[in-house]
Amino acid sequence: MSRSRTVILVRAAVLAGLVALLEVLCRVGIVDPMAVLPPSEMVGAMIDQLRSGELDESMVQTFSTIGLAFGVAVALGTLGGAVVHAVPRLRRAIDPLLASYYAVPTFIFYPLLVALLGLGKLPLVVLGVLSATPAVVISTLAGLDGVPPVLRKVARVQRLGRARTLWLVVLPAALPRLFGGFKLALSYALIGVIAGEFILSGSGLGYSISFAYQSFDSRAMYGAMLFVLLVAVGANTLLYVWEGRLARRRLRT
Amino acid sequence: MTGGVGDIAVMEEPHASLRGVVRRYGGAQPVHALGPVDLDLRRGEFFSVVGPSGCGKSTLLDVLSGLGRPTGGTVSFEGAELGGEVPDGVGVVFQEDASFPWLTVRDNVAFGLRRTGLDGRETARRVEHAIGFMGLGQFAAHYPAQLSGGMRQRVCIARTLVMQPRLILLDEPFGALDQQTRLLMGDELLRLWRETGATVLLITHALDEAAMLSDRVGVMSARPGRFIDLLETGWPRERDSRVVSDPAFGALTSRLWSSLRTESLKTMGRAA
Amino acid sequence: MSEIALEPTLAAEPRSRRGIRALDLAIVTALLLALWQLVGRATGGIAITPPLGTLAYLADLVQTSLFWDHLGATLLAFAIAFAISAVGGLALGLLLGLRRFAGDVAEPILAGFYTVPKVTLYPVVLLVCGLGLSAKVAFGVMHGLVPVTLFTLGAIRTLPPVLVRTARAMRLDGWQTMSRVMVPACLPDIVNGLRISFSLSLLGVLIGEMFSSQRGLGFLLVSGLAQHNVPLTTSVVFVVVVGAVLANTLMLRLGRGTSGRE
Numbered sequence: 001m002s003r004s005r006t007v008i009l010v011r012a013a014v015l016a017g018l019v020a021l022l023e024v025l026c027r028v029g030i031v032d033p034m035a036v037l038p039p040s041e042m043v044g045a046m047i048d049q050l051r052s053g054e055l056d057e058s059m060v061q062t063f064s065t066i067g068l069a070f071g072v073a074v075a076l077g078t079l080g081g082a083v084v085h086a087v088p089r090l091r092r093a094i095d096p097l098l099a100s101y102y103a104v105p106t107f108i109f110y111p112l113l114v115a116l117l118g119l120g121k122l123p124l125v126v127l128g129v130l131s132a133t134p135a136v137v138i139s140t141l142a143g144l145d146g147v148p149p150v151l152r153k154v155a156r157v158q159r160l161g162r163a164r165t166l167w168l169v170v171l172p173a174a175l176p177r178l179f180g181g182f183k184l185a186l187s188y189a190l191i192g193v194i195a196g197e198f199i200l201s202g203s204g205l206g207y208s209i210s211f212a213y214q215s216f217d218s219r220a221m222y223g224a225m226l227f228v229l230l231v232a233v234g235a236n237t238l239l240y241v242w243e244g245r246l247a248r249r250r251l252r253t
Numbered sequence: 254m255t256g257g258v259g260d261i262a263v264m265e266e267p268h269a270s271l272r273g274v275v276r277r278y279g280g281a282q283p284v285h286a287l288g289p290v291d292l293d294l295r296r297g298e299f300f301s302v303v304g305p306s307g308c309g310k311s312t313l314l315d316v317l318s319g320l321g322r323p324t325g326g327t328v329s330f331e332g333a334e335l336g337g338e339v340p341d342g343v344g345v346v347f348q349e350d351a352s353f354p355w356l357t358v359r360d361n362v363a364f365g366l367r368r369t370g371l372d373g374r375e376t377a378r379r380v381e382h383a384i385g386f387m388g389l390g391q392f393a394a395h396y397p398a399q400l401s402g403g404m405r406q407r408v409c410i411a412r413t414l415v416m417q418p419r420l421i422l423l424d425e426p427f428g429a430l431d432q433q434t435r436l437l438m439g440d441e442l443l444r445l446w447r448e449t450g451a452t453v454l455l456i457t458h459a460l461d462e463a464a465m466l467s468d469r470v471g472v473m474s475a476r477p478g479r480f481i482d483l484l485e486t487g488w489p490r491e492r493d494s495r496v497v498s499d500p501a502f503g504a505l506t507s508r509l510w511s512s513l514r515t516e517s518l519k520t521m522g523r524a525a
Numbered sequence: 526m527s528e529i530a531l532e533p534t535l536a537a538e539p540r541s542r543r544g545i546r547a548l549d550l551a552i553v554t555a556l557l558l559a560l561w562q563l564v565g566r567a568t569g570g571i572a573i574t575p576p577l578g579t580l581a582y583l584a585d586l587v588q589t590s591l592f593w594d595h596l597g598a599t600l601l602a603f604a605i606a607f608a609i610s611a612v613g614g615l616a617l618g619l620l621l622g623l624r625r626f627a628g629d630v631a632e633p634i635l636a637g638f639y640t641v642p643k644v645t646l647y648p649v650v651l652l653v654c655g656l657g658l659s660a661k662v663a664f665g666v667m668h669g670l671v672p673v674t675l676f677t678l679g680a681i682r683t684l685p686p687v688l689v690r691t692a693r694a695m696r697l698d699g700w701q702t703m704s705r706v707m708v709p710a711c712l713p714d715i716v717n718g719l720r721i722s723f724s725l726s727l728l729g730v731l732i733g734e735m736f737s738s739q740r741g742l743g744f745l746l747v748s749g750l751a752q753h754n755v756p757l758t759t760s761v762v763f764v765v766v767v768g769a770v771l772a773n774t775l776m777l778r779l780g781r782g783t784s785g786r787e
Binding site: 004007010011014015031032035036089092093094096097099100102103104105107108109111112114115116187190191194195198199200206209210213218221224225228229232233236237 | 545546549550552553564568571572573626629630631633634637640641642643644645646647648649651652653720721723724727728731732735736743746747749750755758759761762765766769770772773774777
């Protein structure tokens, strides 16, 4: 216990040290303060921006897009994974597809999506779904594979029907792996949507960063950037902690 | 003496019986795993099956429980033929840890009862009784991950027990446990058997376990598994692990071993 | 390394299944092509050029030096970025894997960095490196370095201690233990990490080109969109997809070879 606490403390110290180093480098002028804002000013810029409310609209836009993409990806991916798992032939057929899916930078489809669906929320949602769904499918397959056969046998001895076996035995047994997939899906959806907004879009947090960059407004740029990074890290940490709680109970010795 | 086991129990209607049961597995290299096997289990007896590894002991349990269908022959329980389903009144304890890691001990034990339509108070009473009976009282709120292997196996036994099965099938339930724990679990099993009055079929690879616990022991041959010997131990119903110091115990285990030695050598690819 | 990536579980299969598998693959490919054709047709070619049209356009495109210029620019940036990611990630991974405490401190930081939308940092990269090759390379490395590091680190951590003890029992010295026992034992994971790094370095370079560059396939993609040159956009996407899938398949094979499964 004390070792893990030391690790956490050292980790915090390392991060704080890096931030302090950057601050000093900027202040002394080794890093051009015109290019990189000192961290203290980044925080100030972020607070100003949040206070002024100029990011409010972008936030609503971006978070609702990510939420929608994530929700669709989880539903589609879990369902799709379950179907593929149930049909071995189908699984063999799409195995190579899944294996190379993340080798292709999904993001390059974005221009096509924009051409197809216009420059609104829809292509971003589709992009998010495209980047997140396969992760859910893969983790669903892994989760279902990982259900110990003996638990299915117990379900039969207890004379549960198909639906109850799925709901009461298979799903809880597969949950830790499913959760891992959901976690990845959230970060993939987040990365996809924000990258889309950043490269080619007319609204959202990603857009406000690239807009600030194009108009040489580095305070606005760093403020929005820091906010996005903090939100992403916060969301991931939350899921990480939750997953840890879930897993701790069941870790088998 | 293949297939002659059933003749002994002609007087009474058998509790469960196998008639000419054969199990083959298909595939690229077909395997003849079991049989033909005939077996009658007497109501309320403690029957053990021993045999060399890979002889089809687990297949026998699969077929008898209704988890698997035989390729040939018939299986019946309480007079009714099995049809690919586990019938009501049969409980199975597996060798692997089959406790549900997402449920507490209490919820694990209550798992089956919650779906029987039994009223809440009766459910709780039976669950607490099973938990107490298996000595899990102080762990009722624990998750399986917090328990040792032996304790988890107790959870699985309690989960079976609470359904009040009339036939309990155990597939090497203590296979993964150390010797001392095995002996103690054996005593628990005897106590359970006496109190519930259920018929028990225990599959084991431990000759001493079979000799100590059973009324009768069936010895199986190397694959395809058939019964090659059958022993009546003659132990009184009130017995426990102390029978190991009885001179008869040594005679029993040595007879079991002499029946098994040839078969075990066969599975290791050697002539006797 | 479930923290950062998921591996589809490919079942080992008997040779008799190979034929069926090839057939399945053909069917899947045909379905994808049909879908492509259908979308192209349904939208009247305003968004996506159908397969045959794309191939025809591509046949002309590869005869222009313009295309090879852009492809060359992307490949150069990618090659440098991947090389830095591979060597740097391996070294960092070995170091953090052997120094347990440092590894424990660094791992969540690296994993956290992996899941963050790094595009938002691209303006900073541009401001620091300026427009051009070095910005693209830096961005590629930002994407590609972490996976190799984490996979190598994870592999060394989960190495069965008995292997190292065996090495000691055989009186191997530190260097021999590393080169003869640890690296070979970790190789399948390392190759896996390299495979993921490969795709992510490519992604980093392409995004860099899409946002702000005058050269490379990423630039070509965006300029195709801006000029409403649908066949160009579709062709570039096609080239990238085919290239990425081929490279990935090759590395998957390699990975399976090292883990002794085939």
